[in-house]
Amino acid sequence: MTKELLSAATEIAKIGGHHTLQYFKQNIEIIEKEDDSPVTIADRETEEIIREEILKRYPDHGIIGEEFGKTNEGSNIQWVLDPIDGTKSFIHGVPFYTTLIGIMIDNEPQVGIIYAPALEELCAAAIGHGATFNGKPCKVRDTEKLEDSTLLVTEILRFKENGQQELFMELMEKTKLHRTWGDAYGHLMVATGRADLMYDPVLNIWDAAALLPVVQEAGGVFSDVKGEETIHSGNGFSTNKKLFPKVKSIFEKHNIQ
Numbered sequence: 001m002t003k004e005l006l007s008a009a010t011e012i013a014k015i016g017g018h019h020t021l022q023y024f025k026q027n028i029e030i031i032e033k034e035d036d037s038p039v040t041i042a043d044r045e046t047e048e049i050i051r052e053e054i055l056k057r058y059p060d061h062g063i064i065g066e067e068f069g070k071t072n073e074g075s076n077i078q079w080v081l082d083p084i085d086g087t088k089s090f091i092h093g094v095p096f097y098t099t100l101i102g103i104m105i106d107n108e109p110q111v112g113i114i115y116a117p118a119l120e121e122l123c124a125a126a127i128g129h130g131a132t133f134n135g136k137p138c139k140v141r142d143t144e145k146l147e148d149s150t151l152l153v154t155e156i157l158r159f160k161e162n163g164q165q166e167l168f169m170e171l172m173e174k175t176k177l178h179r180t181w182g183d184a185y186g187h188l189m190v191a192t193g194r195a196d197l198m199y200d201p202v203l204n205i206w207d208a209a210a211l212l213p214v215v216q217e218a219g220g221v222f223s224d225v226k227g228e229e230t231i232h233s234g235n236g237f238s239t240n241k242k243l244f245p246k247v248k249s250i251f252e253k254h255n256i257q
């Protein structure tokens, strides 16, 4: 079943992600959501298309989407959708936005797709079946020392907003190269061996659901700030198994909740 879901989710993510391209780098209206974050017609249409494709194949499956909420809440199989992760990048013509599909079975993440349509990059994984990058196996790199590692983070102001400036400074001082590389794409960079650590202090379930299977199956760790491998904590970082205890102890030292 998981393999079948992996292949359906890959197909559907491609359909959804492809739809975003017709609006990318176009003059598109920016609508403000209640929480002041931006959304566009591309986010909404893409989620609608993905929902239709899922329900056409699996009418009883549940869906949790960023833009349109929950459908079939009682199902033990839940598709978790973020039609455009990195809407701010999308709006500014930055290609590091992604379409995310995660599938949870009995509340456990089992399948993850991270698709960057503007870059033609797609990472897919199902627990127990490995991770692929554009169809070929991918894995995290095996950097052992923090001082040799590349750190990616989401928007830097997020650290200030969450009282994590000191943590941010320490992470920067202890690692070698630092970049803000946006959203789920940063985790894809870790899963494909192009970065060693990606941290996001604020993650909703639709931001995180696809990440855990991809990073875990690429041989890495997707964890919350307490070191638990879960998508339910509202934050998360990706790294390899050697760096994981070192990063975890930095979070512990700063008592990040």
Ligand code: IPD
Pocket: 037, 066, 082, 084, 085, 086, 087, 088, 154, 182, 183, 184, 200, 201, 202, 203, 204, 207
């Ligand atoms: C955002 C990204 C970002 C995270 C934010 C999200 P969006 O998603 O996932 O990495 O820090 O909390 O809102 O709105 O661009 O899909």
Ligand code: CA
Pocket: 037, 038, 039, 066, 087
């Ligand atoms: Ca959003």
Ligand code: CA
Pocket: 082, 084, 085, 086, 206, 207
């Ligand atoms: Ca998101």
Ligand code: CA
Pocket: 043, 066, 082, 083, 084, 085, 086, 087
């Ligand atoms: Ca989104």
